[in-house]
Amino acid sequence: MTHYALFKKYPGLENKLLRAELGNWPTPLQPLERLTAHLGGPAVYIKRDDLSSSIYGGNKARKLELILAKANRKGCREIITAGGLGSHHILATAALGSRAGYRVRGLFFCQPVTDHVKKNLLLDQYFGTEMHFVKDYFGLVRGYLWHYFSGLAFGKKPLLLMPGGSNRLTTIGYVNCLLEIADQLAGLEQPIPDALFTAAGTGGTAAGLLAGLQLENRLTLTNLHAVRVVQPEILSKKRICKMAAASLKLLASLEWQIVPLQASALDQRLILEDGYLGEGYGFSSDKTREACQLFKELEGIELEACYTAKAAAALIDYCRRERGRRGLVIFVNTAAHPSCYNGIDLPEPAALPEAFRWCFSDTPRNCHCGLQKQNYPFCSAVSRPGWRWAD
Numbered sequence: 174m175t176h177y178a179l180f181k182k183y184p185g186l187e188n189k190l191l192r193a194e195l196g197n198w199p200t201p202l203q204p205l206e207r208l209t210a211h212l213g214g215p216a217v218y219i220k221r222d223d224l225s226s227s228i229y230g231g232n233k234a235r236k237l238e239l240i241l242a243k244a245n246r247k248g249c250r251e252i253i254t255a256g257g258l259g260s261h262h263i264l265a266t267a268a269l270g271s272r273a274g275y276r277v278r279g280l281f282f283c284q285p286v287t288d289h290v291k292k293n294l295l296l297d298q299y300f301g302t303e304m305h306f307v308k309d310y311f312g313l314v315r316g317y318l319w320h321y322f323s324g325l326a327f328g329k330k331p332l333l334l335m336p337g338g339s340n341r342l343t344t345i346g347y348v349n350c351l352l353e354i355a356d357q358l359a360g361l362e363q364p365i366p367d368a369l370f371t372a373a374g375t376g377g378t379a380a381g382l383l384a385g386l387q388l389e390n391r392l393t394l395t396n397l398h399a400v401r402v403v404q405p406e407i408l409s410k411k412r413i414c415k416m417a418a419a420s421l422k423l424l425a426s427l428e429w430q431i432v433p434l435q436a437s438a439l440d441q442r443l444i445l446e447d448g449y450l451g452e453g454y455g456f457s458s459d460k461t462r463e464a465c466q467l468f469k470e471l472e473g474i475e476l477e478a479c480y481t482a483k484a485a486a487a488l489i490d491y492c493r494r495e496r497g498r499r500g501l502v503i504f505v506n507t508a509a510h511p512s513c514y515n516g517i518d519l520p521e522p523a524a525l526p527e528a529f530r531w532c533f534s535d536t537p538r539n540c541h542c543g544l545q546k547q548n549y550p551f552c553s554a555v556s557r558p559g560w561r562w563a564d
């Protein structure tokens with residue numbers, strides 16, 4: 174009997190949708206009773222995608238199951254991908270990909286350097302990532318081209334994966350997550366959530382949940398709150414709906430019971446929360462610091478500043494607005510559980526390629542990255558009076 178909710182609902186998909194087995198499905202759905210009592214509003218539940226894999230959990234395991242199956246089918250043994258310095262996507266690709274025998278080249282652009290970011294860089298090194306610092310978005314494009322074509326020139330056939338790993342195929346991983354949630358809710362006294370909250374970077378996680386809501390007729394009253402952690406040029410409501418529609422179309426091409434929908438038909442149940450980005454990608458705010466503190470002190474759950482703290486801050490505000498009302502809201506915890514660092518002897522910073530060592534020194538690197546217009550140039554921001562890094 175399959176544990177994959179999508180295959181339980183549509184058995185015909187099992188032979189058509191190839192998947193590498195990486196995760197522990199379904200991830201638990203648990204009540205957060207102390208947080209609920211503290212906020213005094215709807216019951217808060219957490220979808221524990223932080224526990225999706227014992228090697229490296231979080232939202233990437235769901236995407237990578239589909240990516241690695243594709244890489245295998247195409248005969249690729251090397252993956253080129255990119256992200257910020259603390260990228261969970263590069264790290265997950267390296268951690269889960271290297272286990273499956275793939276070589277991973279990571280292209281890293283700048284972001285605020287927190288302790289979490291530093292730890293991730295050391296883990297990247299530990300998992301054998303070939304690490305390249307590309308500084309900004311222009312460097313990223315150059316890096317992709319250079320590494321892809323030089324890979325081809327050496328007869329390697331690399332698989333190119335965009336930052337965040339979101340596309341119509343990987344989005345299906347989160348369609349499956351939504352169906353898991355619906356199955357898990359079936360036994361509860363109050364089985365219909367008013368809202369799901371997730372962080373949204375490249376939007377694939379939100380798009381999958383949104384597409385899943387269309388397939389699940391038990392959750393027709395549920396809205397999805399996608400909490401933006403990047404600037405509007407990178408993520409819009411339209412982009413999420415387009416990705417959800419493309420994913421439904423792909424599923425419909427494999428399974429006759431699934432009806433494709435236009436992107437415009439999907440946007441009514443999507444709320445893109447704009448108010449939590451703060452100074453920009455990777456920066457904390459008072460709200461995210463409060464979210465981290467409440468989750469840690471009341472529930473023992475550690476959030477990270479870049480993504481999950483922003484989604485949690487939006488959920489906390491929602492519950493405060495709904496104070497005194499019964500109901501149910503679900504927080505999708507998309508970051509890997511901190512136990513992924515346990516038992517690992519992290520390498521010393523000196524083991525990293527030279528281009529990354531500045532992250533561990535107190536001297537800011539004087540680079541002006543392409544994010545300058547939307548955010549402050551991260552590296553020189555260290556010297557600005559009154560600046561705080563995300564913590």
Ligand SMILES: Cc1ncc(COP(=O)(O)O)c(C=O)c1O
Pocket residue numbers: 231232260261262337339372373374375376377378379480481507508509
């Ligand atoms: C911890 C965490 N949560 C959420 C996201 C956002 O996922 P998506 O890019 O699918 O929007 C990311 C993306 O890197 C992430 O690392």
